[in-house]
Amino acid sequence: MRRRHITPHRALRHVVFRREALLYGAVLAILFDAALIWQGSRALHVHARVVEALLGFSGVSWEDGTELVLLPGLSVGLLSTSYADYQNYPLYPWLFVAGSLAFAIVASPRSPLPMRPLVWAAPFSLGVTLFYLKAVSPGVPYNPEDFSRIWYHGETYLWLLLPWIAAVALLALDAPLRIKAGWLGLLFLYSFLWSAVRLATALATFHYLGSLWMPFFYFTFGFLADFLYIVAFYSMAIDQSSRALAQQRQTWQ
Amino acid sequence: MAVAWAVILEAARVVAVLVLVILAAYTYRSLFFALYRLFSPGRMDYTDLAGFHLPFVSVLVPMHNEEAVAEDILEALAQSDYPKDPERMEVIAVDDHSTDATGKILDDYARRYSWVKVLHRQGGKRGKAAALQAGTEAARGEVLVVFDADYVPGRSLLKFLVAPFADPEIGAVMGRVVPHNVGTSLLSRLLDLERAGGYQVVQQARHSLGLIPQYGGTAGGVRRAALDAVGGWDPRSLTEDTDLTLRLVIGGWKIAYVNRAECYEEVPETWEGRRLQIERWALGHTDCLHRHLKPLLRSAYLTPREKLDGVFLLGAYLTAPLIALGWAATAILFFGGQSYLPVWVPFFLASTCFNAIGNFASFFEIGSSALLDGAGRRVRLLPLNVANFVFSTVTVTGALAKYYASRARGRTLAWNKTDRHRNGNGSANGNGDAYSNGRGLNHIKARAAAAGMQRSMRARGMDS
Numbered sequence: 001m002r003r004r005h006i007t008p009h010r011a012l013r014h015v016v017f018r019r020e021a022l023l024y025g026a027v028l029a030i031l032f033d034a035a036l037i038w039q040g041s042r043a044l045h046v047h048a049r050v051v052e053a054l055l056g057f058s059g060v061s062w063e064d065g066t067e068l069v070l071l072p073g074l075s076v077g078l079l080s081t082s083y084a085d086y087q088n089y090p091l092y093p094w095l096f097v098a099g100s101l102a103f104a105i106v107a108s109p110r111s112p113l114p115m116r117p118l119v120w121a122a123p124f125s126l127g128v129t130l131f132y133l134k135a136v137s138p139g140v141p142y143n144p145e146d147f148s149r150i151w152y153h154g155e156t157y158l159w160l161l162l163p164w165i166a167a168v169a170l171l172a173l174d175a176p177l178r179i180k181a182g183w184l185g186l187l188f189l190y191s192f193l194w195s196a197v198r199l200a201t202a203l204a205t206f207h208y209l210g211s212l213w214m215p216f217f218y219f220t221f222g223f224l225a226d227f228l229y230i231v232a233f234y235s236m237a238i239d240q241s242s243r244a245l246a247q248q249r250q251t252w253q
Numbered sequence: 254m255a256v257a258w259a260v261i262l263e264a265a266r267v268v269a270v271l272v273l274v275i276l277a278a279y280t281y282r283s284l285f286f287a288l289y290r291l292f293s294p295g296r297m298d299y300t301d302l303a304g305f306h307l308p309f310v311s312v313l314v315p316m317h318n319e320e321a322v323a324e325d326i327l328e329a330l331a332q333s334d335y336p337k338d339p340e341r342m343e344v345i346a347v348d349d350h351s352t353d354a355t356g357k358i359l360d361d362y363a364r365r366y367s368w369v370k371v372l373h374r375q376g377g378k379r380g381k382a383a384a385l386q387a388g389t390e391a392a393r394g395e396v397l398v399v400f401d402a403d404y405v406p407g408r409s410l411l412k413f414l415v416a417p418f419a420d421p422e423i424g425a426v427m428g429r430v431v432p433h434n435v436g437t438s439l440l441s442r443l444l445d446l447e448r449a450g451g452y453q454v455v456q457q458a459r460h461s462l463g464l465i466p467q468y469g470g471t472a473g474g475v476r477r478a479a480l481d482a483v484g485g486w487d488p489r490s491l492t493e494d495t496d497l498t499l500r501l502v503i504g505g506w507k508i509a510y511v512n513r514a515e516c517y518e519e520v521p522e523t524w525e526g527r528r529l530q531i532e533r534w535a536l537g538h539t540d541c542l543h544r545h546l547k548p549l550l551r552s553a554y555l556t557p558r559e560k561l562d563g564v565f566l567l568g569a570y571l572t573a574p575l576i577a578l579g580w581a582a583t584a585i586l587f588f589g590g591q592s593y594l595p596v597w598v599p600f601f602l603a604s605t606c607f608n609a610i611g612n613f614a615s616f617f618e619i620g621s622s623a624l625l626d627g628a629g630r631r632v633r634l635l636p637l638n639v640a641n642f643v644f645s646t647v648t649v650t651g652a653l654a655k656y657y658a659s660r661a662r663g664r665t666l667a668w669n670k671t672d673r674h675r676n677g678n679g680s681a682n683g684n685g686d687a688y689s690n691g692r693g694l695n696h697i698k699a700r701a702a703a704a705g706m707q708r709s710m711r712a713r714g715m716d717s
Contacts, residue, residue, distance in 0.1 A: 011453065011512065012625045017292035113524030114644035132588055136258075141590030168288070169617055173624070215587060228636050231616050235635035238620045242629030 015245060016174045025171030029163035036159055037074050044076035044152065047196050051079060054200035060207045065145045070156045078152070081144045081203045084210035086133075093133065093212050097126045125216040133212070140211045144203055147214060151202075151222075155195045158226055162191065169234060175241035183237035190229060198225060258589070265585035272579035279572055282565055283614035286458040287621040295461030299426075300513050302416035303409070307336060310415055310474070311394030312344040315384035319402035320354040322519075326402055327362045327369065335411035337368050342411070345391055347372045349384040381470075382488040389477075389485060397480065401471040405433065405517040413514035414474050424479035424506025425468040425497070427456065428514030435631075437522050442634055443641050444520040444527070449626055450619035453512065460510035464562040465502050470494025472516035479506045492537025495566075499545040502563065505554035524644065531645055532652040535570040539656055542567040573649035615642075 036043070055062050065078035086092055100123040108119050129140065142150070166184050173180070202217040289295075312330060316323055327346065335342050346363075348356045348371060359371040372387055381401075389397060396415050400406060410428055417426045429452045435445040459466040468475065470493055480486075483500040490496040501508060521527040549555070549563045616635055623632035 012627070014294050015291045015624060112640075113528065114640040117643050117647050118640070128584070136588070141588065165613065168284070169613075169620070172292075215584070218587060219584075224639075227613070228639060230613065231639070232636045234613075234616070234620060235632045238623055238632050238635075239629035242624050242627055242632070245624060246627045 012245065017172070018174055021174060022167070022172045025163075025167030028171065029167045032163040033160050036156075037071055040070075040074045040156070041076065043192070044070075044074070044156075047192065048076055048079065050193070050196040051200045051203070054197065055079070055081065055203060058200070058204040058207075060204045062203075065148070068149050068152055070152060074156070076152055078145050078148045079203070081207050083144065083206050084208055086210055086212075089210070092210055093126075093130050096209065096212055097123060097130050100126050121220060122216060125219065126212055129212050129215050140214050142214065144206050147202065147206070147218070148199065150218075151195075151199050154222060155191075155226075158223075159188070159191065162188070162230070165230070170237055170241075173241050173245070175244045179237060179240045179244060183233055183240075187230070187233040190233070191226070194225070194229060261585060262589040262591065265582040265589070266591075268578055269582040269586060272575050272582065275575055276572065276579070279565065280614045283618055286455050287614070287618045289462065290454045290458040291621045291624065293461060295457060299417040299420070299509060299511055300413065302419055303413045303513070304416075306416050306419040307341060307412070308396050308415055308418055309340055309394040310335065310342050310396050310398055310411060311388075311392035311477075312342070312398045312400065312411075313347065313385055313388040313392065314344065314400050314402055315347045315349055315381050315388065316351060316355050316359070316402045317349045317379070317384075318351045318353045318355060320351075320358060322403045323355050323358045324362075325405055326400060327359075327366075329405045329408075331366060332408055333406060333411050334408050337366075339368065342368055343392070343394060344369045345372060345388045346370070347374060347384040347388045349374050349381075350379050378488055380488060382486040382490055382493040385486045385493065386488060389480065392477070395477050396474050397477055398474040399471055400516070401518075403519045404430075404471050406472070407515040407517065410472070410514045410516055413511050414472075417509040417511065418474070418476055420507075420509075422507045423476065423509050424501040424504075425473060425475040425508045426514075427466055427468050427508065427510045428472040428516050429453070429456075429510075429512050430469065430472050430518050431515050432520040433517035434519050434522060439634075439637070440524060440527060440641075441520050441522050442631065443638055446619045446623070446631065446634065446638060447641070448520070449622035449628065450615070452510075453622035453625050454618045456510045457512050459562065463559075465498065465559055465566060466508050466510035467566065468494055468498040468501070468508055470497075471518075472514070475501075476506075479504075482506075490537060491533055491540060495538050495541045496545075499541055499549060499563070499567070502555060502559065503545065503548045503552045505552075527644075528648050531648050532655075535573070535649045535652040536656050538567070538570045539653055542571070570649050570653065573646045574653055576646050577650045 052062065060081055063080045065080035067075055068078050069075045084092065104119050104123045108116050111119050133139070163184075166180075166187070170184065171180050198221050202214075202221055205213050205217065314326060323346075327344070330344055333342075344366075346359045346369065348359055356371070356373055359369075363369045363371045370391065372391055374384060374387055377383060377387075385399065396418050398411065398414060414426055414428050417423045430448060431452075432441060432445045432448055434441050436442065456466045458464075473494070475497065479501055480497075483497070483504045483506075486493055487496050487500075498508060521530055546564070546567055549567070550560055552560070555563070616638065619635060619638070620632060623629055
């Protein structure tokens with residue numbers, strides 16, 4: 001690996017742009033969005049059944065809630081679960097705040113510097129919520145069904161947007177279709193299943209630990225979690241695409 | 254109480270929308286740069302001139318207690334393929350108030366090589382800009398090339414870097430900075446990704462689009478006449494590079510970027526080192542915003558597109574407190590029961606777009622650079638850059654709070670020197686030992702070559 005002199009890295013002058021690749025991406029995005037609106041209710045029904053199964057596995061009781069119409073022709077039946085009642089467990093909120101604070105105090109000095117804001121996220125959000133519950137209102141503004149409503153709104157819009165992100169960031173590349181289609185398919189599958197797991201985890205946490213945890217889940221288990229797996233899938237697709245592009249020697253300078 | 258809460262909610266709405274609009278503009282910019290760089294052949298026009306335009310170059314290397322790295326850069330310059338003719342090249346090493354062996358090392362090199370000159374500064378104002386000013390006064394070259402002491406120029410860097418000066422409109426040229434200590438820590442790997450996005454994509458796109466590539470203060474050259482025309486180095490500035498970039502473009506000079514002019518740097522290996530580095534950048538950059546925004550907008554030499562790019566450049570560090578403000582506004586809206594419910598669909602859509610694509614845009618820049626460099630494997634670390642993003646946001650927000658507090662009290666801010674992790678051991682004459690010891694120029698070369706080798710193997714289809 002040793003060289004007498006450091007030589008400049010070879011780099012692609014540019015990636016070959018094929019209009020048809022972008023066109024295919026746009027067509028795919030339109031078709032996917034159309035399919036999601038047309039047949040999305042079935043998919044969301046499956047999503048809700050997965051959440052039900054996970055809640056059942058966790059021992060959380062649920063009832064059928066209202067029907068949420070996300071877009072014309074696209075709806076999902078919400079699940080109604082409950083919060084742990086802090087009137088029965090008055091020490092819970094204080095214990096959670098104190099416990100997470102103690103964890104942060106112990107873990108923060110041992111954590112790498114960039115992880116410290118994340119370590120403090122739990123005590124901060126729980127502390128703010130406790131202040132809200134004591135000083136402003138005895139309950140957070142949303143019940144678990146509202147949380148599910150917000151969740152399905154968010155995820156549906158994300159699923160409508162994802163093909164467009166993929167069309168620009170991935171499908172327009174002059175890389176083999178199997179790489180693009182493969183990673184895109186895996187991304188949607190993961191997005192769908194991971195969404196159900198996260199929603200069930202959030203609802204089970206509210207059921208056992210109460211409403212204090214809602215803002216924490218809202219801010220860390222929502223878009224942040226979505227963003228992380230989107231970037232993860234993108235990075236793996238780029239890894240494979242770069243190998244394919246490297247074979248196109250004519251574009252190397 | 255109810256009225257106050259209603260006012261707070263309304264304010265949060267306004268702030269959230271305002272933040273979204275500003276960040277959406279940065280998002281659009283990032284996406285545009287990445288797509289343009291990916292798919293456009295762009296401008297590479299000066300690269301072909303390398304070796305044909307060889308002006309008299311004065312290389313300035315300001316040093317303050319740099320005994321660990323001083324030999325490496327001087328030895329790398331000795332191995333440069335730029336003609337060592339006394340009328341073509343001189344190296345002026347400025348020993349700026351060093352208390353270690355830096356001065357002795359420099360004197361040794363001056364005895365060995367006639368083209369090395371040493372300036373010992375023990376009095377006067379300290380700091381890089383003041384040292385550069387002293388070096389500039391002693392320099393005879395028509396082009397001044399500046400390196401920080403911990404940088405190692407590639408063998409052909411000078412030839413590539415000075416080629417654009419054949420164009421009389423060019424006032425400064427910036428080369429590409431590549432970390433050589435990649436692999437020493439997770440942070441250095443993440444910074445390698447970040448640097449690749451910044452140079453391979455953003456700087457090259459700005460150059461190709463005729464906007465304002467940033468002169469980076471090291472691994473860059475400036476035309477002596479242009480520097481004199483804009484008043485020389487400003488010793489008041491914490492980031493003399495951004496300051497000079499703005500003064501040059503406001504004065505009608507163009508700045509070029511040459512991707513092939515590679516220089517190898519030691520990026521921070523510890524998060525504390527990184528914190529100090531971005532704090533200094535944030536403070537200096539924002540100070541430049543206050544000093545140069547009005548002149549930039551009034552400049553008769555700049556097109557509206559260039560002015561817009563300049564505004565984006567100057568305001569880059571303000572996005573961190575804006576993001577923090579956006580988080581706070583979103584939290585208030587959440588507790589106000591007004592977050593993302595159907596009545597808020599437009600806001601919801603906008604914030605979803607930002608969260609899904611806006612945050613993604615800077616990652617897209619890095620992904621694009623990995624494609625162009627053929628450095629795919631390393632890009633799998635991309636999701637971990639979220640920690641870097643959160644860390645930078647918190648650090649820059651804190652630094653700017655400190656900046657505005659100091660400004661309100663009429664105080665000036667101090668300059669923090671970045672830690673060096675190398676350990677000089679006479680590597681200038683070293684052989685394989687330096688590599689196995691993990692020290693010295695040979696080690697740097699081997700590490701950088703290994704990184705380059707990986708990419709080159711990809712290029713040749715040998716990486717299977």
